[in-house]
Amino acid sequence: MIKVENLVKEFKLSKKQQKENNTSEKVAKAVNGVSFECKAGRIFSLLGPNGAGKTTTLRMISTIVKPTSGSIIVDGIDVIKEPQDARAKIGFLTGSTGLYERLTPNEVLKYFADLNDMDKATFEKRRDYYYDLLDMHDFKSKKIGQMSTGMKQKVSITRTMIHDPNVVVFDEPTSGLDVITAENIIKLINDCKNEGKTVIFSSHIMSEVDLLCDDLAIINKGKLLYSGTMEDFRTNMQTDTLTGEFIRIVNEN
Amino acid sequence: MKKIIIIAKKEFLDLLRDKRTLVRMILIPLLVFPVIINLVTMVQSSAAEKEAAKEVNVGYVLNGQSSTMIDNLAMIPNYNFYEFSDSTVLRDEILGDSVTVGLHFASNFDNDYNEGKTPELSLFYEGVNQEDLGKVKFLLTMQDSLYTDMRMQSIDKDYGFIEPFSIVNRDIGDDNELIAKYAGGMLPYFFLAFCFMGCMIPAIDMFAGEKERGTIETLLTTPVKRLQIVFGKMIVITTFGLLSASLALLGLYFSLNFMGMEGDFMDTIKGMLSPGLIGTLYILLVPLAIFFAGIMIPVSVYSRSFKEAQSILTPLNILVVLPAIFGFLPGVELDYTTSFIPILNVVLACKSLIGGHADMILIGITFFSLIILAGLSVFISVKQFGKEGNVLR
Known part of the structure; x- marks a missing residue:
């Protein structure tokens, strides 16, 4: 479970940035009082146009950046007070996640398993499970730099899931990927839900949201514009399409 | 950890x-x-070999004096001696690079030497040919010692007669x-x-x-x-x-x-x-x-x-x-x-x-x-x- 309350993130603006943004404000609020809850066994989608604050919110949940104020509870752990414990519960994946190109999948996975304090037997069991599931045996000892994008994404998925996290954070996970590779991610998100994990993912692709999510929140310019179930969203739509409704909500606010 | x-x-x-x-x-x-x-050693030894093998062309004007000194010098390998009629020709030859150093004996060289005086031996050269000049100067220093010895023997004196004391360097410092x-x-x-x-x-x-x-x-x-x-x-x-x-x-x-x-x-x-x-x-x-x-x-x-x-x-x-x-x-x-x-x-x-x-x-x-x-x-x-x-x- 993820519980976010009154989350605020301010970034200091340099004089150059103030000039570029045509503002005299010394700080910019990337996230401004956002609250939502993601339940275990359900897929929560964070929607918003580019620069809405989605990535910043997900980075705060994943402890990469510290909130200016507000609170985040991940699987019962206060992310701000105990970030290291929270990280052990989180798997994090983005569409642009990089991998160590000079290492092999075996080495990368062992590295992340060790950092997550996994014992050898559990690690090997989890690793082999994903090797079978994603058909990775042929390239498990090949250097990542010599792999195709699809192969790399499979390694990224396994790296995210190797320590069996209860909470999985996906930041625009299919961005820039071809259809076949994106399909692997979508399957992974569904598998996480079926395993009872808490899943949050950001996107601006409505078809993906329609296909996957149970709950959704829409944010724009750091502010929460909508939060509710997908079912309620569909029921209360004032336009014909999900995309049209998303645009309407963003424009009206 | x-x-x-x-x-x-x-x-x-x-x-x-x-x-x-x-x-x-x-x-x-x-x-x-x-x-x-390796490079430094190679360059050094190759330069040294080149220098050793290089021939030095020396011009001279005897000006009617004895050729004893030139005969002595001509026995040393890698040195070629060419006689010229006067100092003007010698200058031209040096400027034209056919010789690099020139020796010009004073017209009273032999007489002055024999009378115990100090005759002049002029050295002609271009400043850029310092290496050849150094080599010729070294040869002349040896001739100078030889001529001093001969002069001292002629008056039955030891070399020490004109050297009241000698300076001996003793470096007691650590290398x-x-x-x-x-x-x-x-x-x-x-x-x-x-x-x-x-x-x-x-x-x-x-x-x-x-x-x-x-x-x-x-x-x-x-x-x-x-x-x-x-x-x-x-x-x-x-x-x-x-x-x-x-x-x-x-x-x-x-x-x-x-x-x-x-x-x-x-x-x-x-x-x-x-x-x-x-x-x-x-x-x-x-x-x-x-x-x-x-x-x-x-x-x-x-x-x-x-x-x-x-x-x-x-x-x-x-x-x-x-x-x-x-x-x-x-x-x-x-x-x-x-x-x-x-x-x-x-x-x-x-x-x-x-x-x-x-x-x-x-x-x-x-x-x-x-x-x-x-x-x-x-x-x-x-x-x-x-x-x-x-x-x-």
């Missing part, structure tokens, strides 16, 4: 698979001294002190420079490189403290710095002992490389390498890409070069001020060890000042890595 070691182990593996790292941090330091020493004064700073400087270069590529690769490749976010979502990440990576940077310096030392040792090179230059370097010097150099190099890592990490953390970090750090080489150059200067010694200046203090400490007048208190101060600087730079590195504005820039 376990997480620090996990990170360090991964970074070692990652870096050792990088060709750029292997070439710049292992191959170049290992080969630089054998290549330089090492002289070496230390003029060249003592050079050797440690090379190892410092390699240590700095050895630290640079890993520092850039492990922070700016990781940002550029997009792996830093993933690492930050693992249950590892930022302090542990910095320490793990710092171990690798420091080790590679020391490794580069060690490989340079190994290359030098190999050149001196197994490449059959001899001569004063080699003996001088061998004389410098005492176990005491190497031991002290390493003791000082460890905190210095940590200090190098500590100044490189914040730059690398701040940079967006490998290229940006490299463009900022490469000019910092001057930080190593400048203090070291001051250390080369004769008269600049390790004292209570210089022992606090990083890099310069290491060079001067080594210089004092080579000179055999090392003050262990000052070397101790040098070591502890480097430890303090290293600690300070580690603190700054951790702080900078903790700033999300830098990491996610």
